[in-house]
Amino acid sequence: MKLAKYLKPYILFAIVSPLLMIGEVAADLSLPKLMSYIVDFGIADNGPQEIASSGLPYKIITMLFGNDYTQMNIIITFGALMLLIVLVGGFFGTMCAYTAAKASQGFGHDLRCDAYRRVMSLSIEQTDKFTTGSLVTRMTNDIAMLIELVEMILRMCVRSPMFLIGGTVMLLSLNLKFGVVLLCSLPLLLATLILVLSKSIPLFSVVQKKLDKVNSVVQENVSGARVVKAYVREDYETKRFMSANSELKDINLRVLRLMAIIHPVLNIIQNFAIIAIILIGGIDISNGIAGMSVGNVMAGITYVTQVIMSIMMVTMMFQSISRAIASGKRINEVMDSAPVIESGDKVGQPDNIAVSFENVSFRYPGTQGRPVLHDINLQIKRGETLAVIGSTGCGKTSLVNLVPRFYDATEGTVRVDGLDVKEYKLSALRDKISFVMQKSELFSDTVANNIRWGKEDATLEEIKEAAETAQARDFIEHLPEGYDNFIAEKGASLSGGQKQRISIARGVVRKPEILIFDDATSALDLATEAKLRRALNEKMKDTTVIMIAQRIASVREADRIAVIEDGTIKHCAPHDELMRISETYRDIYDSQMKNGGDINE
Ligand code: DCP
Ligand code: MG
Numbered sequence: 390m391k392l393a394k395y396l397k398p399y400i401l402f403a404i405v406s407p408l409l410m411i412g413e414v415a416a417d418l419s420l421p422k423l424m425s426y427i428v429d430f431g432i433a434d435n436g437p438q439e440i441a442s443s444g445l446p447y448k449i450i451t452m453l454f455g456n457d458y459t460q461m462n463i464i465i466t467f468g469a470l471m472l473l474i475v476l477v478g479g480f481f482g483t484m485c486a487y488t489a490a491k492a493s494q495g496f497g498h499d500l501r502c503d504a505y506r507r508v509m510s511l512s513i514e515q516t517d518k519f520t521t522g523s524l525v526t527r528m529t530n531d532i533a534m535l536i537e538l539v540e541m542i543l544r545m546c547v548r549s550p551m552f553l554i555g556g557t558v559m560l561l562s563l564n565l566k567f568g569v570v571l572l573c574s575l576p577l578l579l580a581t582l583i584l585v586l587s588k589s590i591p592l593f594s595v596v597q598k599k600l601d602k603v604n605s606v607v608q609e610n611v612s613g614a615r616v617v618k619a620y621v622r623e624d625y626e627t628k629r630f631m632s633a634n635s636e637l638k639d640i641n642l643r644v645l646r647l648m649a650i651i652h653p654v655l656n657i658i659q660n661f662a663i664i665a666i667i668l669i670g671g672i673d674i675s676n677g678i679a680g681m682s683v684g685n686v687m688a689g690i691t692y693v694t695q696v697i698m699s700i701m702m703v704t705m706m707f708q709s710i711s712r713a714i715a716s717g718k719r720i721n722e723v724m725d726s727a728p729v730i731e732s733g734d735k736v737g738q739p740d741n742i743a744v745s746f747e748n749v750s751f752r753y754p755g756t757q758g759r760p761v762l763h764d765i766n767l768q769i770k771r772g773e774t775l776a777v778i779g780s781t782g783c784g785k786t787s788l789v790n791l792v793p794r795f796y797d798a799t800e801g802t803v804r805v806d807g808l809d810v811k812e813y814k815l816s817a818l819r820d821k822i823s824f825v826m827q828k829s830e831l832f833s834d835t836v837a838n839n840i841r842w843g844k845e846d847a848t849l850e851e852i853k854e855a856a857e858t859a860q861a862r863d864f865i866e867h868l869p870e871g872y873d874n875f876i877a878e879k880g881a882s883l884s885g886g887q888k889q890r891i892s893i894a895r896g897v898v899r900k901p902e903i904l905i906f907d908d909a910t911s912a913l914d915l916a917t918e919a920k921l922r923r924a925l926n927e928k929m930k931d932t933t934v935i936m937i938a939q940r941i942a943s944v945r946e947a948d949r950i951a952v953i954e955d956g957t958i959k960h961c962a963p964h965d966e967l968m969r970i971s972e973t974y975r976d977i978y979d980s981q982m983k984n985g986g987d988i989n990e
Pocket of ligand 1: 753756761779780781782783784785786787788827908
């Protein structure tokens with residue numbers, strides 16, 4: 390119900406809509422009565438005499454035609470009146486639907502905006518926990534359910550009670566005995582509905598979960614289409630999808646099977662009610678009871694149908710409400726997940742020590758056992774190039790993730806420019822840092838705009854300069870449309886090394902204080918990589934560089950090289966010294982020499 394606040398800007402529509410509904414229902418309720426006038430006074434043989442004792446209809450007719458009215462006059466008058474009322478009712482109905490849509494869609498739009506912003510602010514850990522598929526379902530399907538509910542409530546909150554009460558009153562005004570029909574049929578109907586709803590409501594949240602699963606599988610396979618094809622896993626993945634899909638179907642069927650009971654039961658009850666009305670009315674007519682007529686029986690049939698349908702509408706509303714409650718809960722889960730990584734409010738001033746780790750240990754949130762990193766102590770000077778090397782899975786990415794606070798250290802302190810990263814204003818901290826990820830993420834946009842990602846207001850000159858530093862200029866200028874060339878989603882239209890170089894250009898363009906390369910040159914050949922290193926040295930002298938790499942050739946020229954082993958930094962020294970003191974480093978060196986790697990470029 391916290392979500393109700395999103396309706397506020399549209400409160401005017403939300404209030405007007407039910408009011409307009411009153412007009413529509415009033416029109417619907419008056420029609421059967423008018424029809425009974427036509428039948429009783431315009432068609433029945435003794436109509437002209439009967440109407441004289443009818444009050445309002447008589448007044449209308451004598452006002453229009455004086456005392457010599459014909460039955461045709463009566464039919465046309467009330468027929469025209471019915472037509473007019475239908476038109477007015479239709480107008481109210483349309484306006485009601487329009488305002489309800491205006492309110493509910495506005496509500497949905499605002500909610501989606503906020504939810505999106507919240508999803509964007511989730512930390513990596515939280516996104517992992519929700520899973521992408523589930524977040525997508527929550528943003529689309531769950532919000533759609535809420536929109537439907539708002540619309541339903543705006544239209545039905547007046548409609549069904551008014552039909553229920555208005556229909557009952559009109560019915561009783563025709564003949565009090567008709568009340569017996571309602572007394573018998575309504576409890577039966579309610580009992581059926583309550584039974585069905587109590588069974589189906591708990592299933593709705595299960596439906597949502599199954600939908601999550603289908604979305605997850607689709608998402609994984611669409612984005613991983615290449616791998617799926619490469620390993621000829623289409624069948625396997627299709628099976629996985631099929632099973633998620635059938636689960637969804639099964640649960641939906643269970644809900645629908647339950648719902649299917651409603652219709653026949655409703656039909657039976659309705660038809661019995663109609664027969665009962667005819668029976669009661671017929672007996673009264675043949676007994677010559679005053680005020681009972683064929684027209685009244687016909688009107689009675691319509692009113693009893695309206696009352697039963699109103700109960701039906703209430704059920705639909707309940708169904709919608711319970712669905713929406715399940716969805717609302719899931720959206721609230723997203724809205725309530727406070728960012729785990731809370732921004733501080735300080736900004737560090739440039740310091741001699743750009744980055745320092747003090748007794749840092751780290752384990753991934755929610756995991757047990759040995760920490761990924763422990764007892765990390767390291768100081769990186771401004772302008773220094775520090776390389777990080779170590780076997781795969783030893784924690785290199787984890788280590789550098791702590792600097793821009795993608796994760797927080799479990800123990801110890803990470804400082805940037807002497808200030809604890811937890812005290813930084815998050816945007817200020819991340820503005821200092823360019824992070825070129827292990828897996829290049831490009832967006833479906835032009836080359837220039839992908840590079841501009843690193844610096845919003847970069848001029849074309851700056852972009853070209855960054856591309857030059859990243860050794861990307863040549864190949865970009867050979868693209869058919871150069872910097873305006875469009876890159877497919879996730880950079881699918883580029884080679885691995887091209888992607889890496891555009892990512893590097895993106896990191897370089899903002900001239901960051903700290904530049905982190907997480908294995909970002911792995912797809913470049915050694916000569917290009919060497920050129921890149923030289924360009925970086927020249928153009929970004931003051932930038933502190935942390936460079937993760939697997940190849941000795943990539944790291945040997947660094948000021949210092951940190952060797953990570955068993956979750957901690959065993960040695961941290963220049964190449965020559967490491968060759969003397971670190972056995973691991975020497976092993977890596979030897980293995981790469983043996984494998985024919987041209988260490989000396
Ligand atoms: N790990 C984890 N949860 C994550 C990411 C990693 O539990 N979300 C574990 C897997 C590894 C360890 O942490 O055992 C270290 O992972 P890193 O990604 O830090 O490893 P590297 O970057 O050193 O490996 P690579 O060279 O393959 O990139
Ligand atoms: Mg890594």
